[in-house]
Amino acid sequence: MQLDGKVTVITGAASGIGRALARRFAAEGARVAVSDLDAAGAAAVAAELDAARPGSAMALVGDVALEADVVDVIDQAEARFGPIDLYCANAGIGVGGDLATPDSVWDQAFAVNVKAHYYAARRLVPGWVSRGEGYFLSTASAAGLLSQIGSAPYAVTKHAAVAFAEWLSITYGDAGVKVSCLCPQGVNTAMLSSSHAGAVEPLGIAAVRAGGPVLEPELVAEEVVTALAQERFLVLPHGEVLEYWRRKSADYDRWITGMRRLQARVSAP
Numbered sequence: 001m002q003l004d005g006k007v008t009v010i011t012g013a014a015s016g017i018g019r020a021l022a023r024r025f026a027a028e029g030a031r032v033a034v035s036d037l038d039a040a041g042a043a044a045v046a047a048e049l050d051a052a053r054p055g056s057a058m059a060l061v062g063d064v065a066l067e068a069d070v071v072d073v074i075d076q077a078e079a080r081f082g083p084i085d086l087y088c089a090n091a092g093i094g095v096g097g098d099l100a101t102p103d104s105v106w107d108q109a110f111a112v113n114v115k116a117h118y119y120a121a122r123r124l125v126p127g128w129v130s131r132g133e134g135y136f137l138s139t140a141s142a143a144g145l146l147s148q149i150g151s152a153p154y155a156v157t158k159h160a161a162v163a164f165a166e167w168l169s170i171t172y173g174d175a176g177v178k179v180s181c182l183c184p185q186g187v188n189t190a191m192l193s194s195s196h197a198g199a200v201e202p203l204g205i206a207a208v209r210a211g212g213p214v215l216e217p218e219l220v221a222e223e224v225v226t227a228l229a230q231e232r233f234l235v236l237p238h239g240e241v242l243e244y245w246r247r248k249s250a251d252y253d254r255w256i257t258g259m260r261r262l263q264a265r266v267s268a269p
Helices: 016-027 039-052 067-081 103-131 152-175 202-211 217-230 240-250 252-267
Strands: 007-011 031-036 057-061 086-089 134-139 177-182
Touching (some): 007 016, 007 067, 016 031, 016 217, 031 039, 057 067, 067 103, 086 103, 103 134, 103 177, 134 152
Parallel strands (some): 007 031, 031 057, 086 134
């Protein structure tokens, strides 16, 4: 997909990876619906983009954990810009820890990291199939291919996000629906800060930092644009994640043993 002239929606776009995607897509000539729970943040990003190219951006407020909000965001974007070409299910949360994590936190993780994706797909895919084209970008995580030390809800829901993206591509790929799944490791966003409200526990933060370099969101957005142009399913801004994944699939037991060693290392005082 070439982004020039395309209509895009990005959730979680007031900051972090979402904001970087919005800026990068706009630079490519796309029209961008900037959606977030943070109304002021979404408005600021949209205003920045609109100042550079009037009429190219709009701000929308919605909670992706609620299907009605997801549908409303899509409806508003289409009313302003026309049919959506690319939907970026980017909003995500890193919450919870071990087996003591309350059910309410598990439910929140599933709602934002997984259900939000199929809410959007359920609204968009029938129209895309009728048109014969459409693109769904799922922001998952390297945790969805590997795991997440220190946070069971994050590991489980990101695996589910990857699985849903795979299923979507398998099921509708021959009908013209393209799917890419973004699986970064450490990215310099609020989620990686142990002081961020609701973030995964410090053990998880330490494990992410030990796994490879922490990239800036702009580098992730650049990799996404390249992957979209190639219509590539798996988007890995951290090249080492592919090697970790290969090791995991080649010898699962050895990989689990190595993850236990990593957990012990980052847990050491």
